[in-house]
Amino acid sequence: MNELIVLFGTESGNAELVADDISAALQEKGTAVRVADMEDYAVDDLGEADMVVLVVSTYGEGDLPDTAAPFHDALVEAKPDLSGVRFAAFGLGDSTYETYNLGVATLRATFTALGATQIGETGYHDADSGLNPSDVAVAWVSTVLAVATPS
Ligand SMILES: Cc1cc2nc3c(=O)[nH]c(=O)nc-3n(C[C@H](O)[C@H](O)[C@H](O)COP(=O)(O)O)c2cc1C
Numbered sequence: 001m002n003e004l005i006v007l008f009g010t011e012s013g014n015a016e017l018v019a020d021d022i023s024a025a026l027q028e029k030g031t032a033v034r035v036a037d038m039e040d041y042a043v044d045d046l047g048e049a050d051m052v053v054l055v056v057s058t059y060g061e062g063d064l065p066d067t068a069a070p071f072h073d074a075l076v077e078a079k080p081d082l083s084g085v086r087f088a089a090f091g092l093g094d095s096t097y098e099t100y101n102l103g104v105a106t107l108r109a110t111f112t113a114l115g116a117t118q119i120g121e122t123g124y125h126d127a128d129s130g131l132n133p134s135d136v137a138v139a140w141v142s143t144v145l146a147v148a149t150p151s
Contacts, residue, residue, distance in 0.1 A: 004031055005049045009038040009056040009068025009103070014092050014133055018125070019055045021134035022090075022141050031145075038071035043078050046085055051119070053141065056107055057092040062099025064106060075110050083115035088144045090137050094127040101126075120144030 004026065008019035016037070023033040038056075046052065059065045064072050089111075091104025101124050108122060123140035125133040 003049070004033050004051045004053060005041075006033060006035045006053045006055060007038050007041055007071075008035070009054075009065050009071065009107070011057060011059045011065035011067075015055045015057045015065070018090070018092065018133050018137045019053075022053060022055065022137055025138045025141065026145070037067050039067040041071065043071065043074045043080050046080055046082055049085060052085060052087040052116075053144075054087055054089045054104070054107055054111070055092070055137070056090075056103050058094075058097070058099060058101055058103035062097075062102035064103045068103065068107065072107060072110060075114065079114060081115055082111060085111070085116040086119050087111050087116050088119050088123075088141070090123040090125070090140060092125045092127070092133055096128050120147045 006019045006023050008015040010016050019035050023035045026033045056068050057065045089104050089108045091101040093101035104122060112118060120143065123137060125136045
């Protein structure tokens, strides 16, 4: 794998912290990683990524957070061909909401519809669990990347 991109979408910063901690854990294992906020990332560049790790929370009533919504809108509008893209997905939510973790489900469905291939199971952090989001995410990403075949 040449480069892995961790793209985060957040409203109050938790997904950014998780993205940074995933990146640090992977870099320790020798993987080249870049972290970017979805709002600063051009959807046309996605086709160049070897592997994308999506880290996104849910806000409102099952909506995407502030920095992910424009990225998702751009995907729906531009419809880039993602058939060469492999992605993993991690959601941050709170199970006290009926719309638990719908944000990551929305993004995952759009990536899949555009031809991207999901690697491993979607990971979830539940704010109601009391667990540290980064601990959950770092354990999740290592199982996902064990599934991913390096290209
Ligand atoms: C106003 C508000 C609305 C929220 N709505 C949802 C929701 O609909 N579904 C869900 O699973 N979590 C919801 N959450 C929980 C957040 O997704 C959770 O706290 C997450 O860790 C926030 O991550 P972020 O800081 O990266 O945005 C909501 C939180 C707040 C404060």
